[in-house]
Amino acid sequence: MxxxxxxxxxxxxxxxxxxxALPEPQxxxxxxxxxxxxxxxxxxxxxxxxxxxxxxxxxxxxxxxxxxxxxxxxxxxxxxxxxxxxxxxxxxxxxxxxxxxxxxxxxxxxxxxxxxxxxxxxxxxxxxxxxxxxxxxxxxxxxxxxxxxxxxxxxxHYQMPVIQLRESLPKEAVCQVFEDTNTSGCDLNFFDLMTASYCADNFSLRDDWKRRETRLKSLKVLRSLRNTDFIQAISLVASYARRQKALLANVNCEKLPAISCRRMEALKVSPEEYQTWADPVMRGFEEAARFLHSQKIFDAIDIAYPIQLVALTAILTLLGKQSESEQIRSRLRHWLWSGMFGEVYTRGHEVRAAHDVLEVPFWLLGGLPPTTISSADFSVYRLLGVRKRYGAVYQGLSALLRLQGAIDWSTGEEINDVLYFEQRVESHHIFPVAWCRKQGIEPKYYNCLVNRTPLSASTNKKIGSKPPSLYLKQFESEGIFPTKLNDMLRSHAIDPTMLRRDDFEGFFAARARALMSLIGNAMGKPLNVEPFEASAREYKNGNGNGFHQSISINQ
Structure with a gap:
């Protein structure tokens, strides 16, 4: 081409x-x-x-x-x-x-x-x-x-197909044509075009990014950061600055510059704007990494939506020193978890990022809540419907359990400490699969997140296929006091009483409510758990009344 x-x-x-090699390149x-x-x-x-x-x-x-x-x-x-x-x-x-x-x-x-x-x-x-x-x-x-x-x-005589693009095409159209005709799956992204364009102004965008990339990727949570992510954050900040400048000039609202990080807008970032915002945005990414660490999101694989990281960086860049107050950090936490559990970044994510960059700073400084928070909701059926070890809900819930200090049952260490020393922690079954099958419990219940929690591989090995009453006694025989073990279970939002008597129905209802409360507190709003309340009130001692059979899960 x-x-x-x-x-x-x-x-x-x-x-x-x-x-x-040419003596005088033309x-x-x-x-x-x-x-x-x-x-x-x-x-x-x-x-x-x-x-x-x-x-x-x-x-x-x-x-x-x-x-x-x-x-x-x-x-x-x-x-x-x-x-x-x-x-x-x-x-x-x-x-x-x-x-x-x-x-x-x-x-x-x-x-x-x-x-x-x-x-x-x-x-x-x-x-x-x-x-x-x-x-x-x-x-x-x-x-x-x-x-x-x-x-x-x-x-x-080999015939080589050639596509020749006319000189009148704008840069964003060049990108689009490339993507539409390239069948190898390789994108000519806007970073490549901007690199070539900036070179005309004697500025090497690629060299500048390489210097920044090494420093940024030294932070584990940013190790998957792409050059296009960095450009998108700059595009959000630069377009926000253009809009603010237009507002000060009393430009008509209908003609105000749009805030955007889509390819077309990213390609409009001039070399001067890049050089103005590159350092602040870099500090914004580092501050975002620090904020995510405070939320126990340590690794790039724990980030559900990379574009939300871009939006967070842009917001922190625009706030500057103002972002260091506890009140603003608390509100940012609600925004982060609302975006994750509300799964609002699943579609139209670049548009959502632009809305957040416009609305979140305004809200943090006393304005109305952003639509990411006001529109975000989380249903109990979503909690029950997730059975895969990836995705926003799984990643978010794992982080929230770490945030409330979830402790590994075998070692007595916080999951955060286990992760710090780079030992494997995965989502394991609380009631083992083999035991659940023998009891006739359906896979959609024992495989969902209610029956999963982050544990080390060594702890999971000890659990094996034993019912909770047996493996808890095993942990106690190794020197863990029952009261201490109960505290460890509660750190995973688990009712120890239900677990010790192998009561799956009671455990399931109690933990579902506890997890919903945990998620609601993170999002800053109460969540509906009605499907569990009636069953919980009627629940009596023993093996329950078939609660797991009465739950209706949307497939």
């Missing part, structure tokens, strides 16, 4: 294809947008006349190779032609199990029968020297005729 040059409003700084008529690696490889192997620079897979060092065709092998109909390609070091000497291949002199190529791929488009010259070396032997000439017909002509 090529892009015509000539539009002075959309300037990119070009660079030569690797291995191309402004190009076309830029390569897609296919650069393939074109570079083809040029280096077939046209450069130089050894090809590659990275060794084992040592990761740069080495140089020459590529040759074994003439007889590539013409053998019973052989795989790919196996006829030889890669020789720069010296053109290769040690093999059958001895040394030495073609450091052209005559050795003729003698061994290896054709250099660097001569594909200069075949007549090579053929002349080869024929002279063999005294114009008819068999050798016939072999070359076959090579030319079956192999080399295919290089000369």
């Amino acid at each position: 090529m892009l015509q040059q000539g539009n002075h409003q959309v300037q990119f700084k070009p660079r030569l294809v690797d291995s191309v 402004p190009p008529n076309l830029l390569i947008l897609d296919g650069q690696q393939r074109l570079t490889t083809l040029f280096m192997v077939l046209l450069s006349g130089q050894p090809v620079v590659i990275k060794d897979q084992k040592s990761q060092k740069l080495i140089k190779k020459w590529y040759y065709l074994d003439i007889e092998k590539c013409l053998d109909p019973n052989s795989d032609r790919r196996e006829a390609i030889l890669a020789l070091p720069e010296t053109k000497k290769l040690q093999t199990s059958n001895g040394v291949i030495d073609i450091s002199m052209p005559c050795r190529e003729y003698l061994i029968g290896l054709f250099p791929l660097s001569k594909v488009f200069f075949f007549s010259e090579w053929r002349s020297k080869y024929s002279k070396f063999w005294g114009y032997n008819s068999e050798k000439l016939k072999l070359l005729d076959t090579l030319e017909l079956e192999v080399l002509k295919k290089f000369e």
Whole structure:
């Protein structure tokens, strides 16, 4: 895919294809947008006349190779032609199990029968020297005729599809065309286009990002941060600043600049705006990491919505020192958990981020609550319906349990401490699957989050398939006092009484209510748990009244 040059409003700084050397490079008529690696490889192997620079897979060092065709092998109909390609070091000497291949002199190529791929488009010259070396032997000439017909002509006549974009296309359209036509799944993202565009102003966006990336990714919760995330945060802040400037200038409300981090808006971020906001946004990401750590979200895999991290960063950047007050942090917590458990970032996430950047700072400083909070809701049926070990609800609930100090039952350590030393903590069953099956309990109940909690692998191994009454006695026999063990269970929002008598129905109802209360407090709003209240009031001592059979879960 090529892009015509000539539009002075959309300037990119070009660079030569690797291995191309020109005494006086001229402004190009076309830029390569897609296919650069393939074109570079083809040029280096077939046209450069130089050894090809590659990275060794084992040592990761740069080495140089020459590529040759074994003439007889590539013409053998019973052989795989790919196996006829030889890669020789720069010296053109290769040690093999059958001895040394030495073609450091052209005559050795003729003698061994290896054709250099660097001569594909200069075949007549090579053929002349080869024929002279063999005294114009008819068999050798016939072999070359076959090579030319079956192999080399295919290089000369290969039809390569080319898409040529007109110079009048805006940058966002270039992105869109690329994505619509590229079938390999590789996106030409706006960071790539901005990098080329900024180079025209003698600013290396890629180099600047590399310096920042190392520092940001040293924080575990930011280790999956992408260059596009960083640009989106800058786009939100820069567009917010444009809007504020327009408000001060009394611009009509209908004409106020939009706050956005979508591709079209991100591409409008000028080099000057980037350089103005890059440092503050970087501090914003670091402050976001600190805030998430306070919410016991330690790792990038614990972030349900990366775009919410971008919005959080933009909000913290705009608030600056104001974000350090306890009142604002408390409100930010409600916003964070409302966005996560309300799953409001599932669709239209970039639009939601823009709304939050506009509404949250206003709310934090005394205005109306943002729509992320006012519209967020969480149903008890959602809690019962989640059975997978990923997603916003699972990630959020795991963090909330860590936040309230969930303790590992075997070691007596807080789950947070177990994670700090990078030991495995996963969502494990409280009532083991094997026991639940024997009791006739349905999978949709024993596999849902109500019957799961974060525990270390060693603790889960001790639980095995034993009922709670037995594995709790085992923990006590190892030296844990019953009152201490009860406290550990409560740290996971579990009623110890129900667990000690293997009462699944009572446990299920009590823990569902406890988890709903935990989530509601995090979101800053009461949540409805009516489906459990009637059953809880009627519940009596013993094995229950079939409560688990009366729950209706939306599938």
